[in-house]
Amino acid sequence: MRAPRLILPLAVALAVTMTPMTGRAAADPPPRPRSTAATPTDRLTPGATPGPGIVNGQPASYRDHPSVIAGLRVGGSGPQGASCTASVVGKRTILTAAHCMIDVAGEKSYVYGDDDLTTAGDEAFRTRVNKYVTHPEYRQANDWRKGYDVAVVTTQDDLPVPQSQWARVAGSGDAALTRPGRTGTVLGFGKHQQGKLYSATLPVNDPGGCQVFDVSVNGEVMLCTGYDDGRTGICSGDSGGPFTVDGVVVGIVSFGAGTCDRYSIMARLTNAMGDWAKETIGQEPGEGTFGVGLSPSAGKVEPGAYISTTVTSQAGDQGPEGLDLSAAGLPAGARATFQPVRVNAGDTAKLTMETAASTPKGIYKITVTAQNGSGGAKTADYTLTVGDGGGTEGPQVSVSPASGTVQRGGLAQATVTVTGGSGTSRLSASGPGLPISPFFNPSSVGPGGTSQVMIFAPFTPGTYKITITATDGASKSGSTLYTLTVR
Known part of the structure; x- marks a missing residue:
């Protein structure tokens, strides 16, 4: 009798074995035993030996599937800790499996814009998890056995995917899309291909014919796709x-x-579970339909003097909602004052920017933000020239927070702000003991600009001093220190 085969909630690729065909008819093989359910992680079950490659799968790219994103976790067994795959469904929202969040330990993060995770640093974006919500019926580890394996994740940073490319999520009104006989496409960063994005085409089956596991395939909350003969999986x-x-x-x-x-x-998802996911996704802070502008949007002032502009706002579908005003990117020694600091959409405010005698000469981009009560925000930029705009001091660099603590092999993230300098400043970072160079998004900023720095922690506990440097168009540099503590 054949030994039971193990199963495992997926976290990777599409692989199998192929049986040679002969020209001679053969007797029907005996029924295969049911497979024994295993804990769904990104690690293979002990004793399981999957095939070496993907059958009927093919390399894929986020350029063709712009909403796909890779999930990592500290301790994950794939390249860079690759553990799961997910879909971008909002500006800070990701849709994935609940067991990716509950059933496995380790700090979780996401990487976007890389089809091959075997080489670090060539991705477009990294962010950590801020919070996640699993379906109310997924209460503890191994609840994938009864279904409801869905989670909505909120990231710490805006995802670099335009709204027009967010994944569309099905609901109860889309049941026709999952009738047996339909065909779909699955995407994943699979182990068999060492963290490379692959896709495969799979048919939708009647769940009644898919009862091959010791876990019941419940057609109310599960879809049975693919084949039972090792063809593609x-x-x-x-x-x-x-x-x-x-x-x-x-x-x-x-x-x-x-x-x-x-x-x-x-x-x-073509049921009430999809409706729950869509409702939960919709609770993300919106962009808001209001608008904000500045008139004029540029001005020049000598060090120690002040200049004013008018903040204009336009009401959207929500009418004259309250908007809180703030400014960022001010040069050293300068301050901004709004009169008033809160307006109703459709009203105006006065913004005064006062410099100090010590404020460096240069050209600065001041970003004015208007935020509504639900977290939606709109921005407008003001170009402030101090003195002749030339500046001889070079760029000034600051980082917030100035320190961080992570686990070994974890990911630290901070915001870098550059003021002053001549033209665009190129960012770099260095420090002893780092496994790879820190990554900036974007890698260059103008005066008053900001960038997110991602720092990959060493696997040796300790305190690491990391120097972050901005080099402007005149080859002048400014630096600051970030302190990383690895536990």
């Missing part, structure tokens, strides 16, 4: 990846066989 590491039909995410990779040779089971 998902595997440990693809968890949370999207299964799309007609461009709509109808399922989320949940579990399957540890040897990747049985059906691929998705959390189903």
Whole structure:
């Protein structure tokens, strides 16, 4: 009798074995035993030996699938800690599997814009998790066995995906998309291809014919896709990846066989579970439909003097909602005063920028932000020239926060602000003991600009001093220190 095969909620690729075909008819093989369910992580179940590659899968790119994003965790077994796959569904919102958040330990983060995680530093963006919400029926580890394997994740930073490219999520009105016989596409950063993004085409099956596991495939909350003959399948590491039909995410990779040779089971979204996901996604702070501007949007002042401009606002669909005003990017010694500091959309305010005698000469970009009560924000820029704008002092650099504490191999993140200098400043960072150079997004900023720095912690505990440097167009430099504590 064949040994039971293990399964595992997926977190990776699409692999299998192929059986040679002969020209001679053969007797039907005996029924295969049910596979035993295993804890759904990005690690393969002990004893499982999946095939070496993807069958009927093909390399994919975020350029063709702009909403796909890779999930990492400290301790994850894939390249850079790759653990799961997910979909961008909002400006700071990601849709993935609940077991990616609850069933595995380790600080979690996301990487965007890289099809191959085997080389660090060539991604477009990194961010950490701010919070997550799992479906109310997914209460503890291993609840993927009963379904409801869906989570909505909020990131710490805005994701670099325009709204027009956010993934579309199915709901109860889209049941026709998951009728047996439909065909969809699954995406994942799979282990079998060492953290490279792959896709595969899988059919939707009647769940009644997919009862091959010791976990019941509940068609109310699960989709049974793929094949039971090792032809194509998902595997440990693809968890949370999207299964799309007609461009709509109808399922989320949940579990399957540890040897990747049985059906691929998705959390189903063409039901009330999808309605829950869409409602939860909609609770993210919105962009707001109001507008903000500055008149004039540029001005020149001598050190020690002040200059004023008018903040204009336009009401949106919410009418004259209250807007809180703030300014960032001011040069050293300068301050901004709003009169009033809070306006109703449609009203105006006076902004006065007062410099000090010690304020360096230069050209600065001042960003004025108007924020509504639900977290939606709009910005407008003011170009402030101090003195002749030339500046001989070079750029000034600050970092906030100025220190951070992470676990070994973790990710620290801070905001770098550059003021003064001549033209655009190029950012760099260095420090003894770092495994790879810190990454900036963007890598260059103008006067008054900001950038996010991502610092990958060493695996040796200790305190590390990291020098962050800005070099302007005149080759003048300014630096500041960031202190990283690794526990």
